[in-house]
Amino acid sequence: HPSSQDADPSDVFRPDARAEPGTLKRDYRNYTAGPLLDRVYNTYLLMHTHQTVDFVLKKSMEYGACAQRRMSIMEALDLLDNVVDESDPDVDFPNSYHAYQTAEGIRQAHPDKDWFQLVGLLHDMGKILALSGEPQWAVVGDTFPVGCRVQKSVVFSDSTFRDNPDSKNPLYNTQYGIYQPHCGLANVLMSWGHDDGRAQAAPLTPFLLLQALYMIRFHSFYPWHTGGDYMHLCSEEDQRMLPWVKEFK
Ligand SMILES: [Fe+2]
Ligand SMILES: [Fe+2]
Numbered sequence: 001h002p003s004s005q006d007a008d009p010s011d012v013f014r015p016d017a018r019a020e021p022g023t024l025k026r027d028y029r030n031y032t033a034g035p036l037l038d039r040v041y042n043t044y045l046l047m048h049t050h051q052t053v054d055f056v057l058k059k060s061m062e063y064g065a066c067a068q069r070r071m072s073i074m075e076a077l078d079l080l081d082n083v084v085d086e087s088d089p090d091v092d093f094p095n096s097y098h099a100y101q102t103a104e105g106i107r108q109a110h111p112d113k114d115w116f117q118l119v120g121l122l123h124d125m126g127k128i129l130a131l132s133g134e135p136q137w138a139v140v141g142d143t144f145p146v147g148c149r150v151q152k153s154v155v156f157s158d159s160t161f162r163d164n165p166d167s168k169n170p171l172y173n174t175q176y177g178i179y180q181p182h183c184g185l186a187n188v189l190m191s192w193g194h195d196d197g198r199a200q201a202a203p204l205t206p207f208l209l210l211q212a213l214y215m216i217r218f219h220s221f222y223p224w225h226t227g228g229d230y231m232h233l234c235s236e237e238d239q240r241m242l243p244w245v246k247e248f249k
Contacts, residue, residue, distance in 0.1 A: 028090050031155055036089050041156060043087040047137035048160035051191040053147045053172065059138065059192040068132065077121070079128045087141035095127050106248075119212045119248065123219055126194030142222040143191045145230060148177025153227025175232065184235030185218065195220045210237075211244035218245050225249060 031040065071079075080096035091098060103120035110116045130139045144154045149172075150161055166172045179188060190196070195217055208216075223229045225245045234242075 030089055034089050036092060039086050040089050043136050043141055044156045045160045046135065047087075047141055047191065048150075048154075048156070049163045050137060051144075051146060052164060052166045053178070053189060055138075056146050056189045056192050060196075063196070073122070073125070076125050076128055079131055080124070083127045083130050085124075085127065085140045086136045095124055099124060115209055115212055116248075119208075119215050123216050123248070124194060126196060129194060138192050139194050141193065141220065143193050143195055143218075143220045144223055145177075145179075145188045145233065146191055147172050147189050148179055148233075149173050149175055151223055151227070151229035153223040153229045155222070179233055181232060182235055183233060185221075185224075185233065185238045186235075188230075188233055190218075190221065193220060211241055214241040214245050215248040219248055221245075 031037070077096060077099055080099060081094045083095040084093065085091060085095060085098075099121050102123065103117050106113075106117045106120040127139055130136060142155055144150060146166060150157050150167075161167050171178060218225065221230075224231075224234075225242060226249065231239075
């Protein structure tokens, strides 16, 4: 495997060069091959071992009051200069680039929707959690519901949950687990990470449309918006918002 460090930095930092229409797009999110795969797999192994109902509740308490630090949005975006996402098989540069690229991409596709462009800029701001001592497995990567059976489309699910204590708790391993049918994703405990509303969406809630909040809150929930799993937990509102989350992706 060529190391990602060997890549010409000017190529790495100029992702437009590889984003020509029709080229390479199909190669994104490849979890079976690629130079970053070991790092990606290890991040998911740790995530799927340690993300439990108890862990999610503990983190929600810890960050729920939004009392850790105060900063402006621009300060938070600048801090992303120091974050490289170790779960991402495609991106090996600081997340601040990704914020502006995403916003620019959305501006091209949706020039009339300034709120949507803003979502692009803000969606990964929660990754600054990685700078306050949180391990990458508690910040980045795809999310999944804890407290119920893990569904097929969760990446690496065949081999990464064996040492998760919740996998031995019968209460958490039926299709619905601790949830009611169609209870709504707002009532589901998601694995803790940068999507979490407490980490970033809550302070913005009064200013953003519902679809914007969904995009931020669930953009990493690939097993839902791309895998089509966990529909048995969704409310009608979740179903109505799903096309927006897909469009963001
Ligand atoms: Fe993200
Ligand atoms: Fe992102």
